[in-house]
Amino acid sequence: MRLTLHVWRQAGPDAPGKMVKYEVPDANPDMSFLELLDVVNERLIEQGEEPIAFEHDCREGICGSCGVMINGQAHGPLPGTTTCQLHLRHFKDGDEIYVEPWRSRAFPVLKDLIVDRSALDRIIQAGGFISVRTGEAPEANSIPVPKEVADEAFDAATCIGCGACVAQCPNGAAQLFTSAKIAHLNMLPQGAVERDARARRMVEQMEAEGFGSCTNYAECEAVCPKGIKIDFIARMNRDYVRAKIRSTGA
């Protein structure tokens, strides 16, 4: 199949960027979207040009490294999919495709399609952990966790930290990411002890990082490759308010 790509090229954080057009006359419908970029890059290198910089690693939809806006949509047109798991059979022969980096003030562009997502790590460092020591932890079955609770905590824990939710949000908000992480730990008995402090610190760090505010567009849920629900945002808001009211000062 023949595809025309328009790709955002930007030499560095302070350099001006522009869209550059690449024709691929011989794309194969079984290729993944990243393999399409591989093919373009190999040709660029052989012509002595700099390849398109993009992030990727596991190519199995789980590491969260990859992610670009494809025709304005984070990770492209297929719901519940990372860019590495998007295959060209979902495009039509002759399609024009626009490829851009994640859009968000909190994710500055580093080069071409690569952005800086370290703000997400700093949110975790603010309280996205259980303060447990690596000595003799209690016997694992000594605290039963109802299956429904474990399953729901898992649904939240499945976030891969790709940042699509932020990139798609018209406000550039990170509520889906932060709430998923808070919900995962706050729901489990092991994480309940630090529930208030965790919610407060993580929400405040998120705000300090320059993410926008959530105004319930729900675009994040629509593009999340792991199907994380915005219900967790309501839960986070409840936990945050509760923490403020109780204000234990932990």
Add this chain to the structure above:
Amino acid sequence: MELDPKIPPGPLEDKWDNFKNSARLVNPANKRKFTVIVVGTGLAGASAAATLGELGYNVKCFSFHDSPRRAHSIAAQGGINAAKNYQNDGDSVFRLFYDTIKGGDFRSREANVYRLAQISENIIDQCVAQGVPFAREYGGLLANRSFGGAQVSRTFYARGQTGQQLLLGAYQALSRQIRAGQVEMFPRHEMLDLVIVDGHARGIVTRNLLTGEIRSHAGHAVVLATGGYANVFFLSTNAKNSNATAIWRAHRRGALFANPCFTQIHPTCIPPSGEYQSKLTLMSESLRNDGRIWVPKQPGDKRPPATIPEEERDYYLERRYPAFGNLVPRDVASRAAKKVVDEGRGVGPTGIGVYLDFADAIKRLGRKTIEERYGNLFEMYERITGENPYETPMRIYPAPHYTMGGLWVDYELSSNIPGLYVIGEANFSDHGANRLGASALMQGLADGYFVLPNTICNYLSQHLGETVSTRDPAFDRAEREVRDRIARLLSINGKRSPDYFHRELGKIVWDHCGMERSRESLEEALRLIPALRDEFWRDVRVPGSGEDINQSLEKAGRVADFFELAELICRDALDRDESCGTHFRVEHQTEDGEAKRDDEHYAYVAAWEYAGEGQEPRLHKEPLKFEVVHFAQRSYK
């Protein structure tokens, strides 16, 4: 060179306690006087950095990813073993130990493996305490399933994302130490050399992948947790950036490389579909619990699977191995698949593949149960192949997956260079010639949370009061070599991309040292690899500069190291004139085509010493002594 594995005295079950009770300690006030460098943030590296930080050491932790959470451990799907015997099916520490020794075809160290089985129970406790959402039963207790190579259900899992959940646990523990200021995190930094001062590992040289800055970092000890090297094959289940550079650079500085030819070929991967293919995707081995593997009885049978009647199908694993059936260990399942494909009975458009069929399981358990157990794996398969595995059988084929070889370490996980520790997949230690399913996660976390933090103080306690700094001339020399090498790669200005050479190298290693090897194939590989390597150094093209993000430069450096490693892999495979585990020399097989070991001559660890560029490496042998288990022919019939 004398290779001392430093196995503690006493009966097998007491060795670890004996070690801990007699090891030297570092008192809490002194721990903060030590700096430990940890390279890599997968299960082994993140758990080690977090635990060392928690103990009070100053830790400098390096990752080439933008975030420590992206290490390739995250992609492990199936599960983690632990001898908890929750199912009352007769499991025990001894059984897990025995299965691992036998699965590894008697090419691993008894004491290490026993310790791993012992610690397995603590790992689950630790991870649950951290909030890892393992699968639970309705009563609220932890659920288990069975995995290849075992007849008990000892595998703990979190849907098909066990690796992700365990890594997030370790990453969160690491994040806590970063917040506490105990760990200084260096994301987007790649280790390009190891620095040795007076015979001791005292630091590393890194490249900042954003700015290209080459910089030295000093520490009292260096811990490598950089994973495996199966990407030497180009097509493998490893993440694209997984590489051998850190351990290879350490090897060039004197660390011995053990059993490099032991590469596990995973039996259940999605078959390649074309030349543009960039990697292969693994389908969790847990699928073999319910899926039945078959091919048509007739070669060249191209009918759609649903139209092939029962009596014309060959469920070859169930036929050949009635006791284990579809759950035989990975090496056995992989070779059996290759055999039927070589007979012309392979399926799918390329004829390279076998069916993994869930029709019976769906009939028996209902579609809903199958969805609950494997839903995300089925989705992933459909996304990649465009076929719906609920309706038509999956197609699978073996692919390079895990490397049991790695840097040689003793019982304390120390390499032969004092102060250099190697943990997780980067070392060679616990899996012998083949790794059982759900054991990699177990080893990574055992090493990082429990083993290394206890063994490293034995070394550090002897170096109290020593200051380390990057002012030693050894750092300048190493930095200069790193810069020269980068300048050389950038100046070749040839015609081919680094990926082109990587792909060609991968084909050579797969064809000549893949699922089976022979003297002829290996000698041929040892002719082809140096020729291609020379071409690489003449004709590779690395555009751009060394002073900003340059992914071609990163790749080129790694591919250059893969060339040297590939040669050592083939040399090791040639030298080991027997079959064992994943190392299948066609010259050595039993009458029914199984691997035939030669315990009299090859029950040793092959540890290779680097002898200089273009020089033949020197082989050192660590004899393996089996005091508790006895050599036996592996049989899964």
